[in-house]
Amino acid sequence: MLILYNPPSNAQRKPILPMSLLALGAVLEGEHDYLILDGNLERDPVDALDRTIRETGADILAVTVMPGPQLNDAVPTCKAIKARHPDLTIIWGGYFPTQHWEACLNAPYVDYVVRGHGEVIFKGLIDALRRGDDPTGLPGLAFRGVGTGEGEVGIGVVGLTDNNSPIHQSPIGNSPVLEPGEPGSPVSNSMAPIPHPDRLPGWPYHRVDVPRYIRSTFMGSRTMTHHSSYGCPFFCNFCAVVNMVNGRWLAHSAERVANDVEMFVDRWGINAVEFDDNNFFTAEARVAEFSERILAAGLQIGWWGEARIDTMMHYSERTWELMRDSGLKMVFLGAESGSNATLLRMNKGGKASTEKTLEIARKMAAYNIVPEMSFVLGNPPDPDEDTRQTIEFIRTVKQVNPATEIIMYMYTPVPLAGELYEQAKSTGFVFPETLEGWIDPSWQEFSQRRSISMPWLNDPIRRQITNFQWVLNAYHPTTTDTGMSSLKRTTLRAASAWRYRLGFYDHPLELRALHKVMSYQRPETTGF
Numbered sequence: 161m162l163i164l165y166n167p168p169s170n171a172q173r174k175p176i177l178p179m180s181l182l183a184l185g186a187v188l189e190g191e192h193d194y195l196i197l198d199g200n201l202e203r204d205p206v207d208a209l210d211r212t213i214r215e216t217g218a219d220i221l222a223v224t225v226m227p228g229p230q231l232n233d234a235v236p237t238c239k240a241i242k243a244r245h246p247d248l249t250i251i252w253g254g255y256f257p258t259q260h261w262e263a264c265l266n267a268p269y270v271d272y273v274v275r276g277h278g279e280v281i282f283k284g285l286i287d288a289l290r291r292g293d294d295p296t297g298l299p300g301l302a303f304r305g306v307g308t309g310e311g312e313v314g315i316g317v318v319g320l321t322d323n324n325s326p327i328h329q330s331p332i333g334n335s336p337v338l339e340p341g342e343p344g345s346p347v348s349n350s351m352a353p354i355p356h357p358d359r360l361p362g363w364p365y366h367r368v369d370v371p372r373y374i375r376s377t378f379m380g381s382r383t384m385t386h387h388s389s390y391g392c393p394f395f396c397n398f399c400a401v402v403n404m405v406n407g408r409w410l411a412h413s414a415e416r417v418a419n420d421v422e423m424f425v426d427r428w429g430i431n432a433v434e435f436d437d438n439n440f441f442t443a444e445a446r447v448a449e450f451s452e453r454i455l456a457a458g459l460q461i462g463w464w465g466e467a468r469i470d471t472m473m474h475y476s477e478r479t480w481e482l483m484r485d486s487g488l489k490m491v492f493l494g495a496e497s498g499s500n501a502t503l504l505r506m507n508k509g510g511k512a513s514t515e516k517t518l519e520i521a522r523k524m525a526a527y528n529i530v531p532e533m534s535f536v537l538g539n540p541p542d543p544d545e546d547t548r549q550t551i552e553f554i555r556t557v558k559q560v561n562p563a564t565e566i567i568m569y570m571y572t573p574v575p576l577a578g579e580l581y582e583q584a585k586s587t588g589f590v591f592p593e594t595l596e597g598w599i600d601p602s603w604q605e606f607s608q609r610r611s612i613s614m615p616w617l618n619d620p621i622r623r624q625i626t627n628f629q630w631v632l633n634a635y636h637p638t639t640t641d642t643g644m645s646s647l648k649r650t651t652l653r654a655a656s657a658w659r660y661r662l663g664f665y666d667h668p669l670e671l672r673a674l675h676k677v678m679s680y681q682r683p684e685t686t687g688f
């Protein structure tokens with residue numbers, strides 16, 4: 161028996177369909193005994209795991225880990241479970257281990273790391289372990305190796321980070337990569353090509369209690385979460401997706417996506433779908449056909465997805481109409497910056513520009529689809545000017561389309577070669593080398609892209625960003641917060657109006673106090 165474990169992913173323990181584990185479970189069906197245990201649904205996840213291991217005799221624990229709250233839980237949980245069950249094999253996969261596999265394998269309670277989209281590798285690993293074979297030749301696998309002791313940079317490694325972690329170019333073939341290190345130190349094989357989602361089996365929904373994951377959102381009272389493509393064809397140098405897929409984007413056909421949605425409606429009576437794909441809107445033809453199919457089937461759903469602004473600005477009016485008519489309610493857009501120079505430095509690519517950001521805000525107002533724009537502030541080399549420009553730009557976006565949702569993140573390096581990371585390193589930035597280092601409270605803030613303790617940020621900017629967020633969120637309370645009454649909105653707006661108009665954000669103590677008595681949604685702290 162093997163257990164697929166989803167560590168709690170948010171402080172409120174809001175149940176979120178564990179799609180990573182459903183994707184892995186799909187390739188195990190009929191081949192290996194397994195179960196899914198969701199930490200978001202457990203009061204005491206360590207106790208639940210311990211009990212399940214004893215009851216089932218499980219000998220493998222596979223854990224999905226994204227940075228932030230999940231990592232924070234996965235570290236002490238795996239440590240405690242390994243202490244109680246020393247023979248248990250513990251495998252980590254997901255966004256965090258893919259990038260920081262070396263720190264993971266520095267921990268004695270992590271035995272293997274699967275890097276990238278893991279269905280094929282994971283199945284190969286479990287097959288090998290069950291047969292008693294040596295799995296260490298599998299592409300995409302990282303493990304504690306015999307070590308070369310030669311400080312050698314292996315095939316497919318394009319450089320080393322300050323922490324001596326290899327920076328990989330992926331996918332780069334099947335041959336094992338030798339890394340620097342002593343015997344027993346972490347080794348990673350080269351990344352495997354990502355599997356094509358259309359050739360993977362459907363998810364085993366019977367393994368989880370789906371109704372527990374259906375929730376009320378701005379899109380509809382019964383919203384289902386889904387994922388219909390892997391990757392993204394761009395190389396923005398602050399984005400972890402690049403390390404997962406190296407510019408590949410592979411998707412389910414429009415027909416398969418529409419059939420899945422129809423199945424959700426029939427089976428669970430859902431009326432909205434949130435597509436969590438990194439870039440749902442990459443192919444216009446797929447989006448248009450999906451919208452047509454949803455309309456033709458009369459499904460009456462609301463839906464949401466993530467997109468690039470320049471991609472959507474190329475869409476025809478016909479596609480915009482189809483999207484609107486098929487129920488598209490809101491789109492998450494990586495606007496990133498109010499400065500064209502910063503967009504270039506980010507290697508945003510395509511035809512991204514601040515002018516396009518304003519154009520799409522206007523266009524979406526006309527189509528009555530809410531833009532949800534995310535910005536990355538405090539970018540080196542001149543974080544003061546960068547922040548000032550983006551704050552001013554956000555005000556302009558709000559003028560053009562007041563319904564726009566604004567999400568602000570702090571620039572947070574990922575181990576990816578590029579100007580921003582190089583500049584961050586030159587200020588003394590290094591990643592923690594151990595998992596215990598990663599779960600230190602200051603790095604927890606970093607993992608959630610909220611940290612203001614970066615070496616290149618000075619105190620006044622940190623305060624300015626935080627204070628602006630308080631004023632903005634009070635003056636423009638989020639349009640999509642379904643729990644916000646009009647009385648609350650009016651009170652918040654009245655209290656913050658003078659500050660917003662004068663551009664005076666310092667010491668917003670009264671707004672903090674107001675937040676305590678009438679809590680309102682602050683998108684930067686609740687995630688998306």
Ligand code: B12
Binds near residue numbers: 171223228274609686
């Ligand atoms: C859903 C989601 C969440 C959910 C939690 C999900 C859960 N498991 O409970 C919520 C909304 C809580 C969340 C929160 C956060 N998230 Co999140 N999230 C996602 C999202 C949109 C989808 C994840 C998913 O299910 N994908 C579908 C599955 C099928 O793909 P997958 O997860 O990649 O899994 C594959 C591989 O990774 C691998 N794999 C994964 N796990 C495992 C385990 C094993 C054992 C193996 C072998 C393989 C393996 O194989 C899988 C199949 O191919 C991703 C972006 C994306 N599109 O993936 C971001 C993403 C993972 N999140 C991210 C971040 C940063 C966060 C936050 C920490 C920060 C923030 N402010 O947004 C917050 C935390 C906020 C908070 N205060 O709690 C980043 C990670 C970036 C990075 N540097 O690594 C991503 C990539 C978004 C982005 N583009 O930046 N998130």
Ligand code: SF4
Binds near residue numbers: 392393395402494
């Ligand atoms: S377009 Fe979005 S998902 Fe794609 S690399 Fe850039 S930031 Fe990442």
